Amino acid sequence: MLKPHRVLARKVSSYADEASAFMRRRRHHRRPFVRIQYRSGDAVELQPDAAEARQIMAAVAGLVDRSG
């Protein structure tokens, strides 16, 4: 049988793991992206720092801001 303080320590550590996993998932889901599917069947995800992606994101920011 585990000593009571170890049970407590395990619980705290398990909650901390859950919280950090939640933050990781949240960060991943909030990551902006630009995905394009071409008629040829090719698909690309533009790198966020690419000039094309920045231009698209500028237009998208305007669309999102003005749509309320």
Added chain:
Amino acid sequence: MRLGQGTWPVCSYTVTPNAKSADGPKGPARQGDLPERAHAVLDRLAGLEPELRAAAVVSDRGEVLASTLDDPVWERFAGDFVEALSAAGPGEIDSSHVATGEAEVFLVSESGFSLVAVTARFVLASLTSFDIRMSLRDLVGEAEHA
């Protein structure tokens, strides 16, 4: 040109190409009441998509035919978005999905029209794209039968 290739873990769907109208809008029957038809299609799409914030139909010439917002600045951004996507790669665009921290923007192009839609974050991407494509096909079909 290599823009950066990636795969993403979302459901995908396959829709057969719309073979009978691959040449873009043309003919006098398509020009007349196209904006009204486009408005009706956007209204139907808004009924299908509760998370839809705004949408517009853009012609292949970059002209906004109809939008759910009465905002010329927003319409200009919609045109800029279509133009920026076309300039981003070598091929003809079929669809696009862009996410920001607070919203998602979809574009589907078909038969010379593009439909741009802004939705809330975390909508079901494949379902939304499918609804947009079907709406666009309604517009193309109605315009051809007019």
